[in-house]
Amino acid sequence: xxxPRLLLTLSLLLSALALLLAACGGxxxxxxxxxxxxxxxxxxxxxxxxxxxxxxxxxxxxQVMLNIYDTLVHVNEQNALVPxxxxxxxxxxxxxxxxxxxxxxxxxxxxxxxxxxxxxNINRILSNQSSPRYSELSNVQSVQAQDASHVVFNLKxxxxxxxxxxxxxxxMILSPTAVQKLGANLANAPTNAGxxxxxxGEWAKGDHLTIKKNASYWQKxxxxxxxxxxxxxxxxxxxxxxxRFSNLxxxxxxLADGLxxxxxxxxxxxxDLTYKQAPALSFYGFMLNTKVAPLDNPDVRQAxxxxxxxxxxxxxxLKGNGVLSNGPIPxxxxxxxxxxxxxxxxxxxxxxxxxxxxxTSITFTLLVPSGSPLNTxxxxxxxxxxxxxxxxxxxxxxxxxxxxxxxxxxxFQAALIGWSGRPDPDGNLYSYFHTGGxxxxxxxxxxxxxxxxxxxxxxxxxxxxxxxxxQAQQQILxxxxxxxxxxxxxxxATTTSVxxxxxxxxGIYNFATVTxxx
Numbered sequence: 001x002x003x004p005r006l007l008l009t010l011s012l013l014l015s016a017l018a019l020l021l022a023a024c025g026g027x028x029x030x031x032x033x034x035x036x037x038x039x040x041x042x043x044x045x046x047x048x049x050x051x052x053x054x055x056x057x058x059x060x061x062x063q064v065m066l067n068i069y070d071t072l073v074h075v076n077e078q079n080a081l082v083p084x085x086x087x088x089x090x091x092x093x094x095x096x097x098x099x100x101x102x103x104x105x106x107x108x109x110x111x112x113x114x115x116x117x118x119x120x121n122i123n124r125i126l127s128n129q130s131s132p133r134y135s136e137l138s139n140v141q142s143v144q145a146q147d148a149s150h151v152v153f154n155l156k157x158x159x160x161x162x163x164x165x166x167x168x169x170x171x172m173i174l175s176p177t178a179v180q181k182l183g184a185n186l187a188n189a190p191t192n193a194g195x196x197x198x199x200x201g202e203w204a205k206g207d208h209l210t211i212k213k214n215a216s217y218w219q220k221x222x223x224x225x226x227x228x229x230x231x232x233x234x235x236x237x238x239x240x241x242x243x244r245f246s247n248l249x250x251x252x253x254x255l256a257d258g259l260x261x262x263x264x265x266x267x268x269x270x271x272d273l274t275y276k277q278a279p280a281l282s283f284y285g286f287m288l289n290t291k292v293a294p295l296d297n298p299d300v301r302q303a304x305x306x307x308x309x310x311x312x313x314x315x316x317x318l319k320g321n322g323v324l325s326n327g328p329i330p331x332x333x334x335x336x337x338x339x340x341x342x343x344x345x346x347x348x349x350x351x352x353x354x355x356x357x358x359x360t361s362i363t364f365t366l367l368v369p370s371g372s373p374l375n376t377x378x379x380x381x382x383x384x385x386x387x388x389x390x391x392x393x394x395x396x397x398x399x400x401x402x403x404x405x406x407x408x409x410x411x412f413q414a415a416l417i418g419w420s421g422r423p424d425p426d427g428n429l430y431s432y433f434h435t436g437g438x439x440x441x442x443x444x445x446x447x448x449x450x451x452x453x454x455x456x457x458x459x460x461x462x463x464x465x466x467x468x469x470x471q472a473q474q475q476i477l478x479x480x481x482x483x484x485x486x487x488x489x490x491x492x493a494t495t496t497s498v499x500x501x502x503x504x505x506x507g508i509y510n511f512a513t514v515t516x517x518x
Contacts (some may be wrong), residue, residue: 281421
């Protein structure tokens with residue numbers, strides 16, 4: 001019965017901590033070693049899919065959107081939630097959260113940011129049940145403007161992950177005027193729709209996407225100098241990792257969106273490059289569609305789990321970059337269970353699981369993002385590892401955008417696709433493994449998993465939540481709707497001219513304070 005008081009206390013502490021972090025230099029950067037201006041060239045590992053946060057499911061979209069749209073709160077390099085468009089927040093009750101908003105912000109179209117804009121954007125999500133964002137905010141009953149600088153979130157029940165959820169696409173606030181004016185064009189050309197450090201420039205799909213400096217951006221550095229420093233950022237999709245690294249070495253790009261493992265040693269030894277990495281929140285592996293034969297049989301899915309040699313893939317394909325994954329909760333999370341190891345490589349157990357399903361062999365098709373030799377190699381290892389168990393894998397390559405379309409339409413058997421991760425474990429579990437979750441393309445459903453994930457959302461006790469998530473993870477792995485292989489790393493792979501770069505656990509490249517050396 002002490003839950004309401006605990007929730008209120010925790011919320012006030014989080015709010016106070018966030019303000020303290022901001023006051024201690026969250027917006028500062030050193031500009032003495034770098035120059036203002038310059039055009040940053042970025043090589044992405046795939047093309048952007050959409051720039052509408054209500055529709056987006058891809059990490060690559062976030063790489064652009066989080067530089068043109070601000071969020072109510074954001075995640076810093078310590079994985080802490082700090083103010084962005086909201087300066088503070090507090091719970092007036094366990095089911096009512098009040099945000100105090102900045103009053104000095106205008107959208108890039110000149111219209112004011114205020115509580116009405118927050119209401120508009122949250123209602124875009126709440127009124128669209130087909131959006132991947134809907135399940136992220138399913139505990140929100142309504143949102144209302146108290147006045148221009150205060151907005152109230154009314155909750156159906158207590159909702160611990162809400163702040164973390166609002167640090168990403170669910171919390172991106174766009175100009176209502178621009179959204180209504182642009183209509184369907186918002187997804188491809190969100191001109192002046194944000195309030196972030198950069199404005200949308202142009203997008204030639206398959207070739208480049210450019211964002212330009214927002215001269216009216218509200219944020220300043222520690223010396224009072226206006227941000228951002230850069231004049232523009234030009235993104236190029238380069239799916240082939242070796243080609244992306246070659247472009248980095250020659251200076252054709254200043255930043256590579258990740259490196260293939262074979263190139264990391266060369267990057268570290270190159271005096272003209274900077275390579276750093278840190279543990280991330282992500283998980284990688286492949287989805288199994290639980291409603292399509294032969295993967296609609298849980299014993300068949302378990303056979304696949306036993307037949308994949310995760311350690312071999314990590315050591316040989318990934319060259320040891322990252323850590324083995326035993327579920328959706330990474331070692332960086334407070335909910336991680338170091339003793340949980342549900343599957344090892346065991347062909348005997350794989351064959352036994354198939355026999356339990358009444359089969360001696362099965363065949364399924366694995367969708368693999370095209371253009372990347374690394375993806376192809378990983379798929380081939382999976383194919384080879386499963387063959388001795390009587391499991392035949394047909395590899396089918398598609399563009400990343402096509403795979404997203406096919407998986408969201410449930411038009412697949414298996415798909416090699418990962419998740420970039422979120423600061424709260426709810427973000428790695430609920431949308432993927434709750435019945436009807438926005439990213440639950442596997443069509444996985446288990447009432448026990450649903451209950452545990454719902455319970456974890458309403459608790460304010462971190463240890464209780466950790467226990468719920470660990471139990472949910474055990475059920476998820478028993479039901480085997482996703483074959484977890486590894487947790488990834490967040491990286492900086494840049495030319496040495498790139499300064500003030502911060503590695504975030506989310507893997508997002510925030511360019512507000514980045515500079516290019518003279």
